[in-house]
Amino acid sequence: MTENSVPQDQVQPRSIVARLPKYAAGKPPVQIQGLSSFKLSSNEIPFGPLPQVRQAVLDQDALNRYPDPLSTKLREALADYLDVPADDIVTGAGSLGALVQILNTFAGQNEDGIQDEVIFAWRSFEAYPILVQTAGALPVPVPVLADGRHDLEAMIEAINENTSVILLCTPNNPTGPILTQAEVDDFISRVPRNVLIVLDEAYIEFVRDPQSVDGVKTYKANQNVVLLRTFSKAHGLANLRVGYSVAHPEITNNLRVIATPFAVSSVAQDAAIASLKHIDAVYERVDSLVAERERVVAALVEQGWKFPATQANFVWLPLGEKTTQFVERAEARALSVRGFAHEGVRISIAEPEANDRFIGLCAESLDLAQS
Known part of the structure; x- marks a missing residue:
């Protein structure tokens, strides 16, 4: 038996587990005396929940009960917000959970192996x-272009x-x-x-x-398009x-067969509904963050x-x-950033x-900039 082998009489995971890449969540910042630390590694917005959202969470009094598995109230609120049928919406534990449902429904190993x-x-x-x-x-990963954009031509060729x-x-x-809307429309027209x-x-x-693609418009026009969204980012949840x-129902009816029961708690549903009711306040905060992005x-x-x-x-x-050198310099300034090794x-x-x-870190790190 080799050093890293597992005895045959022990419970073992599926072989794929050892081959999976590891998901790396954003690390918290290093604490440095005299400096406020900031986490810039997880794409969280720096604001807490809206007061109305906080109150919706505090008002929960049925935590001993299971939530509505279909998230009916939330889907109805989203239907009004997006101007789509409520039956076209399937909730999940974040967009990640919603994506899991999609992949488990439409991608896998077939009966022929x-x-x-x-x-x-x-x-x-x-x-x-x-x-x-x-x-x-x-x-089937397809490398992005040098400017960080999808290589749609190469993706078509990979089909x-x-x-x-x-x-x-x-x-x-x-x-x-x-x-952009134009390139997505062209792409869809060439996909089976x-x-x-x-x-x-x-x-x-x-x-x-x-010029950005309008996901709602695009899904409405195409039976084989599914839109994926989340309350985790702009809504701060x-x-x-x-x-x-x-x-469309041809897709959602199948998704509901696979969907994890009770994946979205009543706390999360009511918080999301409260956020939608005060969407103007949400966008005020988003606008301030976009202004900061443009300044940076x-x-x-x-x-x-x-x-x-x-x-x-x-x-x-x-x-x-x-990459590693920049991450280390950021840590020395009580900033956590998300480094992708060798990339x-x-x-x-975040906050101003x-x-x-x-x-300031970037101004001092021009020696690391790629030519």
Whole structure:
């Protein structure tokens, strides 16, 4: 028996578990005396919940009861907000949970032993390859272009008879660029109608580019498109885990078969409903964060940094082999950032003080900038 082998009389996981990439959550900042620490590693917004949302949470008095498994009140509120049928909405534990439901329904290993294939840009959301393989499907990552955008032509070329799902992340996490309506319309027209296209719009509320794809419009026009959204980012409810998908009944009826029962608590549902009722206040805060993003971007451009155009609540610095050095310099300034080894660093937009310190760090780190 080799040093790392497991005795045959012990319980063992599926073989895929050892091959899965590990999801790395954003680390908390290092505490440094005399400095306020800031977490810029998880794309959380820096604001607490709206007062009305906080009150909705405090008003909970039925924690001994299971929540409505269909999230009926929340789906009705979302239907009014998005102008879509409530039956087209399926809730999940964050957009991540909603995506798990989609992949478990439409991608896996078939009865003939052949794996479905799921195409996605890379680098994109790091959970994609984990969730695809957990579902039993084969991940097909397609490298992003030099400017951090999806290489849609290469994604089209990757389609074959085993392709079941394509994931499009817009704005793309962690690089930041959007997909435009024109290029998505063209892309969809070239994808077989039996392939499901997922528009992951976790950061859609931060988008200000008028050419950006409109996910609601796009799903309405296409039977094989599903929209993925979350309350974790702009609404500031990351801890409550509430997200949802929007698609036509041919898709949602199947999703509900797979959907995890009671995945969204009544606490999360009522908080999300309260947030939708005060959507103007939500957007006021989002607008202030977008203004901070534009201030940070302008400062970095003035310093001479080159990086992808972002429409999200983060920026991406393509630092390559110098990624670890930048992460260490940030830690020395009580800032936690999200480093992707040998590729780059994603930095969330946060409080003005944190953003000022990040701008200063970048000014002192031009020696690390990739040419």
